Amino acid sequence: MKHEPEKIRESIGIVFQELTLDRDMTVKEILEYHGRLYSMSKAERQERIEELVSLVELEGKKDTLTRHLSGGMKRRLEIARGLMTQPKVLFLDEPTIGLDPQTRIRIWDYLRDINHQGTTIFLTTHYMDEADQLSDRISIIDHGKIVITGRSWELKNTLGQDLIYLETSDNWEAAELLKDLDSVKGIREKTKGIVVMVNVDGTYLLPEVMDRLRSRGIKIKAVNLKKPSMDDVFVHYTGRELRDSGAEKGAVVIPRSRGR
Known part of the structure; x- marks a missing residue:
């Protein structure tokens, strides 16, 4: 794989914490453009776009400019774009930050579905309930260093x-x-x-x-x-309440990848 950088890039998807959508493009255009960047054929792009807008429940918004989407819809579109090339590994940087509880739960469901289809997911979050709900293994990071790693129940049992x-x-x-x-x-x-x-x-x-x-x-x-909760685990190993957390610490969640 190291001699095939294009294939490596195609096997990786990423969703940034900050929204990076073009406000003057429609949902369909965003996905179409991303597919073109990765040299997907027209037939592949069309098929994949239909699959993804259905997955993230944006079927009725395909021709809507992203500037007119709600925050939750934009986040779901970001995830769809990250999945356009059917990556084997998906990196998500706080994908549910600032979203209402209903939208967060819906995105959790999407991530579980994606994971069940065989995609390995690396997710960073400051929401410990999110780490608890989604993770196979969790690493707590403090000041850029991993302080402990384990399954949710293992980490709780340390307390x-x-x-x-x-x-x-x-x-x-x-x-x-x-x-x-x-x-x-x-x-x-x-x-x-x-x-x-x-x-x-x-x-x-x-x-x-x-x-x-x-x-x-x-x-x-x-x-x-x-x-013990994951909040308790986080505070125990970082020595600070969650409200004091900054960008330098969080939880890296690695949901289990199941075979396709």
Whole structure:
């Protein structure tokens, strides 16, 4: 393949974070032009355009200028263009950023369909639920470096079976009291409290935790028990809340490629 750069380019599709559509071209013209760039025959272009506008539900918009499309439609057209040459590998840079929940879910469905047809997808996102829903493997990137990689359930399990969030009258003392419990995997600070990562069902451990704190005169202001999420994983390994995330970090999602 290294001696056939044209074939390599044809096997790769890319959808940028920023929209790159020509405002003065129609949906059909955008796809037609892209096909011509890759030397697709007229018959191939026509067949592929029909397939793609159906896939992204833009059949009724083929002759519409892109300037008149909604944000979700433009994003779907970007994905269709990236798929024009039937790439074996598709790179997506935050394809659902700024979209409403319904459109995001619809695009997720498109990506699953594409993946089921055999396309390997590399996707960057700051939406941890998106990474959780779509990924086969996830890499969390912080300041340009991969800090951990694994399947969603593997990454969550690194935090323990359950998470107990506590706000107390003395969070530092509470952490000191709880850190030596056999079932405690680790403790980290949060904005107003602490998060206790435990290796057992938290519902059974919680009474012991509360009794231990009360016995030392520590008042419990708030308590919450939940399963680890990808948001928790992200914050744990980057040390920052998602709202502080910048362009230098995110999650690289690699959905499984299934044979054609």
